[in-house]
Amino acid sequence: MRHRDALMKSVSMYKPSNNSVFEARVLLLGPAGAGKSSFISSVQSIFSGRVTNRAMLQSFNIRWYEENECRPSALVLCDVMGIEEGAMTGLTLHDTLAIIKGHVPEGHKFDPTQPVRMETVGYVKKPSERDRVHCVVYVVDATKINFYSEGMKTTFSQLREHVSDLGVHQVGLLTHVDQVCPDITHDITNVYKSKSLQQM
Template sequence: MASVMSALGLKQETHLLKLLPEPAQLHLLYKGSHHGFYMHTLRSKFDKEGRFVVIVYFKSGDVKGGYLSKSSESEDQDAFAFEINHQEGTPFPVLDDSKATHFSTSWSNGYLKFGKCLKLYTENREICVKSFDMIYHQSGTEPRYLDVELYRVGSAWRELSWTEEGRGSLRKNLVSFKPACQSLNRVRVLLMGPPGSGKSSFINSVRSVMFGRVLLLPFIGTATKGFIKKLKSYDIRSERGGKPTSLTLCDVLALGDGETTGLTLTDALAVIKGHAPEGHDFQSDAPIKADPSINYQIHCAVFVLNACQVMSTSEDLTETLRTLQAEIADLDIPQVVLLTHVDKVCHTVQEDVKFVYSSRILQEKMQKAAEVVGLPVSYVLPVKNYSSELSVSCNTDILLLSAVHHILQAVDDTYEENHHPTPADASAEPPHLQNSTTSPVTF
């Protein structure tokens, strides 16, 4: 089916997805211009169970269709007909017989009917379409429709519970998280990415989730060369003034193109190995030479990429990212990719991030992000940072907390497999939690 292209445009798909009862992904099963305009062929593509969408493309540019929540011949009270244009999708639900009150079908007579809105039936062995009393034939001198398509409505390629309960469960998991590896009492996660990738904004956003309000902190900026110049660690606290969780997010100088600008490969690896103390000021002509400390070691490396920029990632930056990925893999340290600004590349996601795993655009961006870094797509975690908002929202929180959850899972999976506890490790306490001048600011 890979060679058969859908005629459904991205904007049209966006409008259609919003009409469906839950986030979903569309899988093309039948295309008249490819399989033949025969009712029995269309019927053969229906399974005994499942949800389906039938779409008819008209020569006038109109797009009409119907949604079926089941493929049986019994009445389907959840079925509806719809129209789609460039501005919106309009459903005609099961409310009024004059519109699309109910779906009825009789395959023995060879027709598929959505109330009085839309009917597909056989005439002269070909599919004939009747829509609002207008009849469209595929051949002859009558007005023609261009194509008929059938889609299976499947679950989004990743599933999340987009509910208040789901958010509460993810938040509780973070607050109560303790590393499975007994040699770790705290997980230090390093965020690395080019300027504008959203490293600092992600930290700010995660803290905002925990505090229940969007924080306005001075370390967030829009400088083209990056805002952060030093190594800075931020404890993620359960609430304002609350106890730190087991997660610390670390921010560093932005990566550059090659070794002449930004965070160098040598310094990045030095930070990961624990050579860089808190507050280290990065200078291109002064590589890190301090002795390593277990207190500063990084337990997970996170590559942060901007969805708006990922398709045009330079060759130099790609080489830097892949070299880093390979070097970090040799250290047995888990790695993931954060793809930020997902709301800026897909209108559906901008309206509601719960569609992030239904969007074809986002799927392409995630695949590209995986390719750029050299990791599987399953390692790519899309997020929307808080930027213009002044208050938190449930679905944005869920996406952020889900990313954090997968980062912590990656640490548990890796360290439980490769590391064994020692008494010295178990008793070690990061210096920013001891009596020192580098304790993080609390709000």
């Protein structure tokens, strides 16, 4: 309990090191059903003290959520449609990079057949540091990670390469970890010791 409270305080007190940026924008990317919206719901539930549910929202739109809706936060999470294999399904590489670079307005509805461009309504031609994404989190279902197709793995590899070129921080987030290892199922703190997870 004490450790949890310390972590919550640390997140609540977080401030970007760049004085020109008031809030750090974190973009959650991953296949449909990996748990992006559920993760945001869990974070908001913890900090607001009540259960929230973002999983039912229309995920084809870009939406930014403060981790604590009760008061202004310096950490903002972004939920978008899932990444799928192929150029014409799910969130495309082109549109993903447009989000990261800060060109896409909040509420934009994505359509693989209509990529984001300068003619897009609300397109941000000259994004400031405040418009850009500061960290990308790859959300992956631990129970499915070994079953992703080569096409999906290639998509992730291309994403990581492009995001690295942009100098944006990247983090991996595994969901459903309690379902891949009996030791974790019995005690979630074993997540840091699990050899099964370390080998993923």
